[in-house]
Amino acid sequence: MARTFRIGGIHPNANKLSSGDPIVTSPLPSKVQIPISQHIGAPAVPVVKRGDEVKVGSVIAKSGGFVSANIHSSISGKVQKIEDVVDASGYKKTVITIKSDGEDVWEEGIDRTEDIVRDITLSADEIVARINECGIVGMGGATFPTNVKLTPPKGMTPEVVIINGVECEPYLTADHRVMLEKGEQVLIGTAILMKAVGVKRAVIGIEENKPDAIKHLSELVGNYPGIEIQPLKVRYPQGGEKQLIDAVLRRQVKSGQLPISVGAIVQNVGTTLAVYEAVQKNKPLIERVVTVTGKSLQHPANYLVRIGTSISDLISESGGIPEDTAKVISGGPMMGKALVTDDVPTTKGTSGVLLLAKEDTKRKPMRNCIRCAKCVGVCPMGLNPAFLMRDTVFKDWDELEKNHIMDCIECGSCSYTCPADRPLLDHIRQGKQTVGGIIRARK
Numbered sequence: 093m094a095r096t097f098r099i100g101g102i103h104p105n106a107n108k109l110s111s112g113d114p115i116v117t118s119p120l121p122s123k124v125q126i127p128i129s130q131h132i133g134a135p136a137v138p139v140v141k142r143g144d145e146v147k148v149g150s151v152i153a154k155s156g157g158f159v160s161a162n163i164h165s166s167i168s169g170k171v172q173k174i175e176d177v178v179d180a181s182g183y184k185k186t187v188i189t190i191k192s193d194g195e196d197v198w199e200e201g202i203d204r205t206e207d208i209v210r211d212i213t214l215s216a217d218e219i220v221a222r223i224n225e226c227g228i229v230g231m232g233g234a235t236f237p238t239n240v241k242l243t244p245p246k247g248m249t250p251e252v253v254i255i256n257g258v259e260c261e262p263y264l265t266a267d268h269r270v271m272l273e274k275g276e277q278v279l280i281g282t283a284i285l286m287k288a289v290g291v292k293r294a295v296i297g298i299e300e301n302k303p304d305a306i307k308h309l310s311e312l313v314g315n316y317p318g319i320e321i322q323p324l325k326v327r328y329p330q331g332g333e334k335q336l337i338d339a340v341l342r343r344q345v346k347s348g349q350l351p352i353s354v355g356a357i358v359q360n361v362g363t364t365l366a367v368y369e370a371v372q373k374n375k376p377l378i379e380r381v382v383t384v385t386g387k388s389l390q391h392p393a394n395y396l397v398r399i400g401t402s403i404s405d406l407i408s409e410s411g412g413i414p415e416d417t418a419k420v421i422s423g424g425p426m427m428g429k430a431l432v433t434d435d436v437p438t439t440k441g442t443s444g445v446l447l448l449a450k451e452d453t454k455r456k457p458m459r460n461c462i463r464c465a466k467c468v469g470v471c472p473m474g475l476n477p478a479f480l481m482r483d484t485v486f487k488d489w490d491e492l493e494k495n496h497i498m499d500c501i502e503c504g505s506c507s508y509t510c511p512a513d514r515p516l517l518d519h520i521r522q523g524k525q526t527v528g529g530i531i532r533a534r535k
């Protein structure tokens with residue numbers, strides 16, 4: 093029976109325009125710009141210099157700490173420059189630019205065949221080490237280094253692996269296509285994660301608006317002991333870790349705690365595929381599936397893209413920027429970020445590129461709060477968004493901390509629902525930034 097999480101949630105239009113479009117391999121780019129910080133934690137440290145020759149899969153920057161990740165070249169060619177450029181968020185970040193030699197030469201030892209490798213021969217420690225070497229990070233958007241997630245703090249015991257196949261963000265379809273086209277690899281990846289953390293149970297949660305993916309994985313799962321497919325009612329933001337854990341396990345992660353505190357390790361479908369490829373094929377994270385979509389776009393599509401490919405190239409492949417475009421978003425419409433320019437590289441965390449038309453981005457003028465409490469009713473974290481916005485405006489940082497502003501997952505459900513069109517999330521983000529800074533300084 094389908095289940096869902098118990099607090100809040102909304103039902104935005106799905107607009108899954110590209111759900112029926114098979115994954116297409118994007119043409120090899122003539123150059124890539126690869127940021128050294130594509131993950132949460134310390135930036136990686138470049139180990140190449142201008143003029144160096146690299147192959148696909150060569151390490152070009154090494155993990156800069158425990159919470160960090162290796163970065164690999166996604167094409168073969170020559171390192172052209174290492175410099176600071178504006179990234180998707182509008183901030184300057186160091187990127188390594190590689191000019192392609194057009195040869196697509198890969199490092200030795202990477203299995204590029206389509207053969208599915210089912211036997212898992214590496215030990216748990218070797219799996220975690222391989223995931224670390226291959227630079228795997230959470231590909232659902234959080235970009236937390238996967239090997240760190242698989243190394244629980246002392247005293248915490250994993251009981252179940254949860255695979256996030258929810259993809260509740262409107263428009264995005266990359267994970268849906270991965271489940272349909274790489275279903276068996278996702279199941280082997282799940283078994284690898286189970287072995288890595290020593291658990292006997294895994295649950296793949298998929299929303300009911302992807303019945304073909306539920307059916308496909310349910311047919312395959314019989315060969316994989318301990319793995320269950322759990323259909324979920326359609327409800328945003330079910331892809332949030334805490335919401336998914338509640339939906340699947342009926343356990344609630346307390347304020348400030350991690351999923352492991354209730355015995356759960358959550359990984360996204362795309363990450364699980366990357367884990368399969370790293371462990372069974374020795375393939376570093378050098379490409380990913382990206383949805384390029386929008387109502388006026390000529391060809392919404394799901395592309396297999398080399399990391400570092402310019403987003404403008406992907407948009408051109410889909411027919412170019414439509415005239416009525418007002419915003420280009422990296423990610424989905426609810427949690428994605430508007431880009432200041434489309435000349436930014438695809439990174440490990442780029443799940444989609446959305447071109448929104450003017451009519452979909454118009455904001456109505458904000459009106460006074462009518463105290464209807466709709467924002468409170470839809471907040472999946474049980475917060476009071478109206479008060480959080482008010483206290484941010486009045487700079488009452490103590491009150492904001494006391495009222496758990498740091499628990500906000502920035503899902504945007506409150507702003508979406510507010511009948512007075514109050515920009516709740518915009519203010520809450522500002523409040524979170526300041527309160528987060530105060531907490532860090534205190535520590």
Ligand code: SF4
Nearest residue numbers: 471500501503504506
């Ligand atoms: S954005 Fe934050 S405050 Fe608003 S509904 Fe989501 S979790 Fe609650």
Ligand code: SF4
Nearest residue numbers: 461462464465467510
């Ligand atoms: S939904 Fe909007 S109008 Fe209603 S209480 Fe919240 S902020 Fe006020």
